[in-house]
Amino acid sequence: MQFQYENAYDVKARIAEKKVAILPVGAVEAHGSHLPLGTDNLLAERMGAKLAELTDSYLLPTLPYGQVWSLRNFPGSLSVSNESMAMLLTDIGESLHRQGFRVFVMLSGHLGNGTALKEAARRLYEKTPELKVYHFFYPGSKEATARVRESSPLHGSYFHACEIETSYMLYLADEFVDMDKAICDIPHITEEADCTPTPWESFTETAVLGDATLATREKGETILTASLKAMADMVNKAKREAEAGR
Amino acid sequence: MQFQYENAYDVKARIAEKKVAILPVGAVEAHGSHLPLGTDNLLAERMGAKLAELTDSYLLPTLPYGQVWSLRNFPGSLSVSNESMAMLLTDIGESLHRQGFRVFVMLSGHLGNGTALKEAARRLYEKTPELKVYHFFYPGSKEATARVRESSPLHGSYFHACEIETSYMLYLADEFVDMDKAICDIPHITEEADCTPTPWESFTETAVLGDATLATREKGETILTASLKAMADMVNKAKREAEAGR
Amino acid sequence: MQFQYENAYDVKARIAEKKVAILPVGAVEAHGSHLPLGTDNLLAERMGAKLAELTDSYLLPTLPYGQVWSLRNFPGSLSVSNESMAMLLTDIGESLHRQGFRVFVMLSGHLGNGTALKEAARRLYEKTPELKVYHFFYPGSKEATARVRESSPLHGSYFHACEIETSYMLYLADEFVDMDKAICDIPHITEEADCTPTPWESFTETAVLGDATLATREKGETILTASLKAMADMVNKAKREAEAGR
Amino acid sequence: MQFQYENAYDVKARIAEKKVAILPVGAVEAHGSHLPLGTDNLLAERMGAKLAELTDSYLLPTLPYGQVWSLRNFPGSLSVSNESMAMLLTDIGESLHRQGFRVFVMLSGHLGNGTALKEAARRLYEKTPELKVYHFFYPGSKEATARVRESSPLHGSYFHACEIETSYMLYLADEFVDMDKAICDIPHITEEADCTPTPWESFTETAVLGDATLATREKGETILTASLKAMADMVNKAKREAEAGR
């Protein structure tokens, strides 16, 4: 399942059979004191592993650097540009296509990667039309999230180091969570934050956007199970189509 | 030591103290049947961990995609362009500098990454002159290699899945080596390979360039210990200079 | 108020006084049969004029070409790339800054322009930090919309040639609306549309996403008045800050 | 005739019939005190409308930002780079071709746009060879100009806010001309201005290059009628060839 642990002799036939490559894409980014900098990498990687299992796909090694513009001034954050990411991801997609893959899943654990992933997906749509490309950021999680969450959702689509993301970590990587340090910090984010470049230090000191103390492993499991199902359904459909197209 | 497992509260002071970030850079590439596709990632990552320990530095998460032009048509190889890599690495370097690092080590496990790493290092030399940037590919290993190797060296600086690289793996990641499948395959590589774009399928079917059966853990340890010492000496000197420059 | 109708002798002092330049950004795009291709240009331009009046700002001539990837295969749609737009907008922003402006408002009438506008805003944040840059796409309209809309909202943030957008046109440019041709066409848009490049012809033949027959001038007025107020509040605040910073 | 006022249902058949799209390209630029900043936009737009009528073509919305390097330091001038323009124009051309157009006319009202327009035309020549691309800047006007002009021509191909351009405005947009403010200002422009980057503030304070007081509506009509005829002849020929090639 782990692509990089295969050898070059066996892998060719298996690519032809599996057809799907899953690339976890994360980031190194401040996530308060109760979660590690690599939270988005851990989430993407472990979600990727589960999705690979559910769909009999190959899991690629994680791309652990992402676009972290908003939090780039917080300690520990590392950020790369949209264009650098889009170029690298496009290269990887073309390479996968040349190797015989027919479905390329970019599974992101970090919202800020969205622009680069979408751009790469569209470039590949032109360059290698027979490669189906997905860019996932917790699709299909909306209803389950609404059902389990206790704190109010914050501004727009933002969620970060909060009840929800901490629950994800408790489910997938609890050895890296220190709930003793979990805090509740509900910043006031104005409408303006969507309309002008707004580094997050202008509204939060902690980089925790919500109430992390409400996080539980069960909430994480509920939401991510729903999301995994949504992803697996899409991937399996694409896989069947690729097989039919043979 | 693992940067991404730190949290944003503690990391600031530690960056100021450690000053050095080590980025393993590998590749996913065909390495015969006895070594995995991720050989260069495993080597870079584990060498990086050792170097971080020797120099009290931070180890960054591995960048697992590299420039694999020569072997891109072999099963399992994934290749990205020099320019994509150089841009991403330059972004990472600038970000590290903004975070307070003063020494950035790109430790490569894959020869083909050399052009991109050197280019990134030179761009950073202009953009962030106070950041010392290293691009390492087994420096200081020449004498030790000459001492322990039993097979003749092949063409120029090429070494791949051979006595030497397999020995590295036996020392650093033997759980991924299957010596039963190790072969001896000595291709004839003409001078022309240095003078015109030459995909390796034109001179090898196995992607093994030499006699992998001669590999031993001891040879790997001897060479890599020498190389680690050479790297540690450079990094420690740069660290002292950065401290003095404070 | 219309910047391009000023002459070069009078304009210098007035820039120093007004400080704000508003650039309407639209698109040429299929909008069913009851709305013209230039709907997004008309909306951006007329919203821009109202905002300029409310804030005593200069209105720049409209940039009438936008990123229309999703609908590019529909008759009449013209599309430009994110990068072309981002570069041109960055150039315009730098030029405005050199002319003495301190607030640059990009007011978009087309959702697809979002990526380019945000990218340009961030580039300007680095290049001309004293220029405050806004990228608006109907901010502050959420509550008013929820209050007046009769049809159910469709998929995510999509709205196109529907009850809402047609209401905008009835309020701002009813001479271009042919309500006799307004239709109700509620497509089924799957989750997948957010996760893979999805040209809209895969789920609609009409490019009308909802029930345009429910549109009224009053609904348009209610929503856009709320949005204009939100925009004017932000712009006026930025203007005051620019004056204070003098 | 105005492309953006069509709707997506009717437009397809009409594109197939008309075949020609005319894009006015102007600039926002200082033109003394008797002419507005948007002079080149007004001229391009109104010439475009006349040409569309003469050739039964579609008129696209005006691109109102141009390359204004030489006058960029004059109050009110906005300038964009050659590369940004060339990229955007190439995108528009490709989009027109995809929509079924076979002739793309870029009609410029601003000399400084010449480099970008020519570059875009050549890029399209490679990318979409069956799309005929014109870049017009008052072709066919030489003889008529020589006949009617009373002042001596200035340096090379320069003309700006002078007898000639003011006459154009009196013919096409006299509501924006204030002849009371028209002046005569004949700068001394050395040969060097053609041989080294020379911002115009080095030889003029007014940005009027000649004697604007001699302008008349009749002169404008005479010259522009000649130029329109020249343009219409070329466009009609291209249209016939496109029809024949069907």
Next chain:
Amino acid sequence: MQFQYENAYDVKARIAEKKVAILPVGAVEAHGSHLPLGTDNLLAERMGAKLAELTDSYLLPTLPYGQVWSLRNFPGSLSVSNESMAMLLTDIGESLHRQGFRVFVMLSGHLGNGTALKEAARRLYEKTPELKVYHFFYPGSKEATARVRESSPLHGSYFHACEIETSYMLYLADEFVDMDKAICDIPHITEEADCTPTPWESFTETAVLGDATLATREKGETILTASLKAMADMVNKAKREAEAGR
């Protein structure tokens, strides 16, 4: 005078004294049968040598590749893109500035290089404002040309392998001219050639644009002496200004 024949020990003081570097820029391009492909290189190089002598400047080695779009399909023509040229010339300019030069003369023997040279000059104007940059293509030759020419001038600024250019060669490089093969070939070039990409094979088979049989060494000498004087005047003035600015 020839920069590349100096050695690194002596050159530093001499740069400080001379201040001016002259770069001949030519092309490899079809010039009929009586002139060689390298005509523009020979002219640029020898004009450069004369200008260097007149102004006590350094002559750089010739850049012998130019933008030859219009004639690229003629036998022997080699063409490079505007952007490649502009980048290389900008690099050279920055390097000259770092070496201590204060005046950079790009002396072109080929009209098609104009766009790239002007673009490079403007980039250097921003990057190294204290470096005065000239782009010369026979400035100051207009009157002398009108005086000596016997054939009628062709279309616009075109001249190629004709009475004029052949006279230049007879004056500067007659060992490469074969007057026995000189022909008179006056093509009909329509206005359209200025308005749409027009490869020259659409109006000439010979690439001779005029009457080469009328060429004489004296005509060449008369025109080029005038042009050299114009260039020397500009360069000497710039040199004096650079000295004063010391």
Next chain:
Amino acid sequence: MQFQYENAYDVKARIAEKKVAILPVGAVEAHGSHLPLGTDNLLAERMGAKLAELTDSYLLPTLPYGQVWSLRNFPGSLSVSNESMAMLLTDIGESLHRQGFRVFVMLSGHLGNGTALKEAARRLYEKTPELKVYHFFYPGSKEATARVRESSPLHGSYFHACEIETSYMLYLADEFVDMDKAICDIPHITEEADCTPTPWESFTETAVLGDATLATREKGETILTASLKAMADMVNKAKREAEAGR
């Protein structure tokens, strides 16, 4: 043999026959006091002439600007970027292919050009696969060098203005060598120079890396004759293959 001295009438048939174009690529770079700045241009040009003769090929005019990062701060050095060079060389290669050439030899006299040449060769490998592209920097010289050299080789592949390069000049261009000024200067170059951007002023004042006093014309002849043979063998083989492929 000199391509640029041919005329456009004769050249077409000769290209079809010769098939090979040789481009000397040099640099302007400090080479101590006994060798001129243009040493690498002279060597590339004269080696190119010999190779053209040996293989009945066309010799193109020399590209005399190269990537001189390491020595860019030495008096007289001019440096251009890898990307500018790679773009220009790719353009030239495409142009040669369009003209009918089937083998393109880039013969470099300067080590620092290696990255750009290899990059251009790989780009052409994708764009014009039927064009065989070589990038030569003294191939096949290793054994002969080892045989004749008296001084010890310095660090890695570095050689510069030393016994070897001076011998080349004595053989190919002795009129530009001043042996009275030849010196022996053996710098200490640490391993670090390969691992971090290292301008050469950090280890040498003279830019002579070795013992130039040991140079002789005979040594140069021995080595270069071997290298020319190696190059001619490759080129002739490629030529035969191109002929066979006709």
